[in-house]
Amino acid sequence: MKLLPISLMVLSLTGYADEKVKPATPAPEAPKSVQVEVLDSNGKKFILVKSIESAEEFAAFEKDAQAITAEQKDTALTKQLLDLALTTPEKEARSRELDGKFKKLQATNDNMAKTYNFDLTRQYLVVPTSVKVLTIVTNDEYTKLAAAKDFKPDTVVAGPDDKKLILKETVKGAAEVEAFQQQVRRVLEAKRGLQQLVEAQPRFTKAEDKKKIEEAIKNTQAEVNKSLEEFKKSRGYEIPNEFNIQTAQAKLYTLLSDEEQKNLQSQIDGKDAKPETKPDKK
Numbered sequence: 001m002k003l004l005p006i007s008l009m010v011l012s013l014t015g016y017a018d019e020k021v022k023p024a025t026p027a028p029e030a031p032k033s034v035q036v037e038v039l040d041s042n043g044k045k046f047i048l049v050k051s052i053e054s055a056e057e058f059a060a061f062e063k064d065a066q067a068i069t070a071e072q073k074d075t076a077l078t079k080q081l082l083d084l085a086l087t088t089p090e091k092e093a094r095s096r097e098l099d100g101k102f103k104k105l106q107a108t109n110d111n112m113a114k115t116y117n118f119d120l121t122r123q124y125l126v127v128p129t130s131v132k133v134l135t136i137v138t139n140d141e142y143t144k145l146a147a148a149k150d151f152k153p154d155t156v157v158a159g160p161d162d163k164k165l166i167l168k169e170t171v172k173g174a175a176e177v178e179a180f181q182q183q184v185r186r187v188l189e190a191k192r193g194l195q196q197l198v199e200a201q202p203r204f205t206k207a208e209d210k211k212k213i214e215e216a217i218k219n220t221q222a223e224v225n226k227s228l229e230e231f232k233k234s235r236g237y238e239i240p241n242e243f244n245i246q247t248a249q250a251k252l253y254t255l256l257s258d259e260e261q262k263n264l265q266s267q268i269d270g271k272d273a274k275p276e277t278k279p280d281k282k
Contacts (some may be wrong), residue, residue, distance in 0.1 A: 049118070051249075071108055131245050
């Protein structure tokens with residue numbers, strides 16, 4: 001099962017940056033015709049730089065973000081090996097290798113900037129604003145569903161290993177997505193805790209310990225049942241044993257420095273201060 005983080009997903013791609021990797025995107029500015037969207041998170045301000053409008057686009061973004069992260073780590077490792085090199089031939093070889101990897105990393109960074117307004121020298125937040133809840137069905141289950149009069153073919157999504165996924169619901173809105181993920185997390189954590197207690201139970205042999213573990217299992221089972229019932233009551237269906245949460249839409253924000261915040265605010269204040277232009281009356 002794939003579950004996104006409960007709150008905001010931080011892309012920590014700023015841990016390693018070298019002077020050879022030049023920023024691919026300029027400091028954010030207030031758009032001329034588009035309203036600025038700023039997000040406050042833990043006392044920090046982030047500005048919207050990209051709206052991702054489909055599951056396919058988000059999957060491509062995830063893949064590209066993972067790729068540039070891998071390149072970044074590989075480049076950092078090569079630099080460490082260069083710093084540890086002892087002989088001149090080894091230093092020269094490592095230096096050539098590092099130059100090549102820096103060029104590749106720069107090219108990837110430039111491409112990310114063009115596609116997503118993304119730059120590995122900055123910090124980002126990804127906020128899911130719409131997710132699809134998909135449940136895995138067997139071929140027999142799919143055959144029965146497909147035979148129903150109210151069956152909608154567009155609710156079927158191809159999954160891994162030729163499995164079929166049926167759309168259970170679409171959750172829209174950043175707050176709604178976060179609340180939904182909190183519900184799912186509560187169920188999963190309760191089930192995980194129960195499983196751990198059940199697996200540990202055979203290790204307790206003393207009567208007093210057996211009583212305690214049995215009581216803990218009873219209480220945790222009650223918590224599992226409660227979380228499942230609350231999920232069903234709020235969502236209108238029972239949480240499946242196997243399901244997939246797919247991000248359908250998301251917003252990409254980048255962290256603003258103090259100076260960028262000041263510049264952005266001055267731009268906004270300057271525009272607000274301009275008198276409204278009205279058409280001449282004829």
